[in-house]
Amino acid sequence: MDIRELKKLENKRKMNKGYMWALFCAILWGIWYIPGTIIWAVPPFDAMWINIADPTGAGTYENGTAATLVVAVLISAFNALTVILALLVWNGVLGKFGEMTRTLKEFHPCSKWFFLASIFGGPMAILGSFIAIGFIGAGFAAVAALLYPVIGSILARQWYGEQISKRAWMGILVIIVGGLTIFVGGAIAEISAGSINYIGYVGGLMAALGWGIEGAIAGKGLDIAEPDVGITLRFLGENLIWWIILVPAVALAGYPVFEYAIAAFNPLSIMVLGFAGITFGYCYVSWYKSFPLIGVGRGQGIGNLYGLCAVIFMYLFLAQVPAWTVLVGGALCVLGSFVMISEEASEESLR
Amino acid sequence: MAGLRPIKFRLLELFSDEKEHWNNEIVVQVQKEYNMNNNFGRDSINFDILELVSGGMLKSVESKVDEEGVYKKGFLLHKYVITDFGKVRASDACLEYV
Numbered sequence: 001m002d003i004r005e006l007k008k009l010e011n012k013r014k015m016n017k018g019y020m021w022a023l024f025c026a027i028l029w030g031i032w033y034i035p036g037t038i039i040w041a042v043p044p045f046d047a048m049w050i051n052i053a054d055p056t057g058a059g060t061y062e063n064g065t066a067a068t069l070v071v072a073v074l075i076s077a078f079n080a081l082t083v084i085l086a087l088l089v090w091n092g093v094l095g096k097f098g099e100m101t102r103t104l105k106e107f108h109p110c111s112k113w114f115f116l117a118s119i120f121g122g123p124m125a126i127l128g129s130f131i132a133i134g135f136i137g138a139g140f141a142a143v144a145a146l147l148y149p150v151i152g153s154i155l156a157r158q159w160y161g162e163q164i165s166k167r168a169w170m171g172i173l174v175i176i177v178g179g180l181t182i183f184v185g186g187a188i189a190e191i192s193a194g195s196i197n198y199i200g201y202v203g204g205l206m207a208a209l210g211w212g213i214e215g216a217i218a219g220k221g222l223d224i225a226e227p228d229v230g231i232t233l234r235f236l237g238e239n240l241i242w243w244i245i246l247v248p249a250v251a252l253a254g255y256p257v258f259e260y261a262i263a264a265f266n267p268l269s270i271m272v273l274g275f276a277g278i279t280f281g282y283c284y285v286s287w288y289k290s291f292p293l294i295g296v297g298r299g300q301g302i303g304n305l306y307g308l309c310a311v312i313f314m315y316l317f318l319a320q321v322p323a324w325t326v327l328v329g330g331a332l333c334v335l336g337s338f339v340m341i342s343e344e345a346s347e348e349s350l351r
Numbered sequence: 352m353a354g355l356r357p358i359k360f361r362l363l364e365l366f367s368d369e370k371e372h373w374n375n376e377i378v379v380q381v382q383k384e385y386n387m388n389n390n391f392g393r394d395s396i397n398f399d400i401l402e403l404v405s406g407g408m409l410k411s412v413e414s415k416v417d418e419e420g421v422y423k424k425g426f427l428l429h430k431y432v433i434t435d436f437g438k439v440r441a442s443d444a445c446l447e448y449v
Contacts, residue, residue, distance in 0.1 A: 003414050006427050014401060098385075103357045109444040110357065223406050224359045224444050226399065292402035 018293025019340075021286045022302035028283035030142070030309025034317050035276035036079075036130070037138040042272050044263035045071055052255060065199060070255045072130040072203075077242035078264060079130075080122060082277025083284065084239050087232040090285060100229045104236075111233050113221030118237030121214035123246060126238075128206025135200030139320060142310035143329075144204025146179025149304050151212025153297035156219050164297040171340030172301040178332025179307055185325020212300070218288060219296040227288040235284070301340055308333045358385065359399050363408065363441040366433040371412055374400050374429045375422035393422075400431065408437030 039045060053067035054060060061067075091100055104111050125145070132141035149172050156162040164172075214234075222230050250257050264273070283306075290299035308330040314320040356364075358381065365377055378396045382388055387396065403409045413430040422428055433441070 003416070003427070006416065007411075007414055010427055014405070095391075099358060102355065106357060106360065106444070110360075222402075223408065223440055224363070225357060226359065229357075292405050 015294055018290045018299065019302055021290035022294065022299045023305065025283045025286035025290065025299075025303045026305035027309050028279045028286065029303065029306035030311075030313050032276060032279040032283060033133075033138045033142050033310040034313055035272045035279065036133055036141075037314070037318060039075055039269075039272050039276065040071070040134065042269050043266060044260045044269070045075060048074070048260045066255075068134040068199075069131065070250055070257065072127060072134050073242075073246060073250055074257050074260060074264075076122070076127045076130050077239075077247050078261075078273050079126060079276050079280060080235060080238045080242050082273045083281040084232070084235045084277075086277045086281030087228075087235055087285065090281070091228055091232055094228060096226065096228055099226055100232060103225050103229045104233060110221060110225050113217055114225070114230050114233040115237040117214045117218040117221065118234045118241060120210045120217065121234060122238035122241055125207045125210025125214060128203040128210055131203030132200050132207060133203075135197045135203060138318075139311060139314055139326075140183075140200065141204060141207065142314075143179055143183045143307045143326075144201070145207035145211055146183065146304055146307045147176060147208045148210075148212040148215070149297065149300035150176060151209060152215035152300040155213065155216035156296040159216060160220060160223075162219070162295050162297060164295065168295075168298055168301065168340055171336045171338075172297060174336030174339055175301055175304050175333050176336075178329040178334075178336060179304065181325050181329030181332060183329075185323055185329070189323065215287075215291070215296050215300050219291050222288065222292050227292065228285060231284050231288040234288075235281075298340055302337055305333055305337055358396060359403060360444050361385075362396075362399060362403060363433070363437060363444060366409060366431065366437065367441050369433060371430045371432045374431060375417075377431075378422070403437070404429075404431065406440075408434060408440050410434050 040049070049067045049071050052070055053062075053064045055063065091097060125148075129141050129145065132144050153162075153164055153169075153172060157164060218230065218234065225233075247257055247261070264270075287299060287303055290303070293299075294302075311326050311330060361381060361384070362377065365380070366372060374397060377400065378393055381396045382392055385392070385396075387393070400409065404411065409431040411429045412432050414427050417424055417426050417428050
């Protein structure tokens with residue numbers, strides 16, 4: 001084999017590795033919707049919702065909306081906490097604490113991008129996702145964010161000239177059409193049932209925008225930082241936002257969040273939150289690891305298969321039966337991914 | 352100072368002399384500086400180089416098969432040089448780029 005062919009093979013291997021990471025991300029992200037759904041029914045979050053929604057006990061649930069938002073904030077904060085624990089274990093095993101300290105110190109050129117990414121990824125995307133789960137349901141939340149690769153791809157192209165081939169665009173578009181088929185199918189069923197929940201849809205939109213913007217910003221930081229370290233700094237930022245700013249702000253607004261936060265240290269809650277932290281933490285590691293190898297556009301496009309994975313896992317574990325629109329949309333998602341993966345990798349650079 | 356900055360910063364710094372460098376030579380140098388003298392450290396540093404290439408900051412100007420096993424027998428060795436974009440990112444990263 002001559003050098004040119006060997007180079008091509010090496011490049012192909014690199015791209016395949018990137019696609020593999022993105023696929024891991026999709027699977028783990030899909031699994032995450034299981035603990036993400038169950039946690040609402042686990043003590044103290046179930047009692048928390050009822051006590052805030054219906055403080056007089058009259059059964060009128062007049063504060064239902066506020067209750068869902070406050071519970072979503074506390075769940076998101078705990079999700080961030082268990083994710084950072086999972087990431088610290090990951091970095092410890094890889095022996096990357098030294099690199100983490102070195103990267104953290106480089107605030108201006110480097111870690112500021114991860115802290116910026118944490119604003120869009122945390123209080124915007126993840127909270128939005130939990131709001132969508134709380135108001136509408138996990139199936140909806142999972143597919144609502146399916147538009148995020150369009151936002152991520154466009155921003156990565158505008159901000160730092162990431163090249164996205166025609167074929168990759170085609171794949172991304174097919175995945176999105178698949179996502180929309182799932183999404184619109186659900187929405188039509190809801191409209192016909194007459195129970196549209198607007199705040200839930202706002203949550204879904206927050207998730208799509210937040211994850212798209214986060215990916216593009218993170219791509220910039222990942223130019224000069226290791227992905228394992230970058231993602232950990234991003235979650236360090238998110239934990240600071242939740243536990244130093246937002247949770248205390250909710251407490252100051254008069255909601256007993258700290259009381260419930262302490263009550264969350266019970267075995268069942270720790271187990272479900274731990275499961276959420278592991279799946280979400282490692283899904284995020286895989287997401288960030290795929291970006292430098294295949295680009296933000298492709299990484300997000302393949303990562304988008306999480307929508308399909310979530311529907312499958314929710315069917316298997318929570319017996320939520322998918323509608324036919326979900327099956328058609330899911331098939332389109334898979335097709336779109338194959339369009340992207342089958343692309344010839346001729347260039348060594350993504351820019 | 353060597354060893355005090357993130358590894359990708361150091362890699363860009365080493366390529367900032369605008370000369371061509373073989374990946375195996377750079378990997379060995381960084382392994383020593385960061386005390387990462389095992390196969391995992393070697394592969395991890397080489398992967399950082401690959402990510403810099405993928406990000407368009409370095410480009411390969413020459414390749415050869417590692418016949419003698421100076422790095423990994425049978426694998427490709429690459430001679431890389433910094434790109435214009437690499438120079439911009441290097442100066443963003445506060446390197447003393449001349």
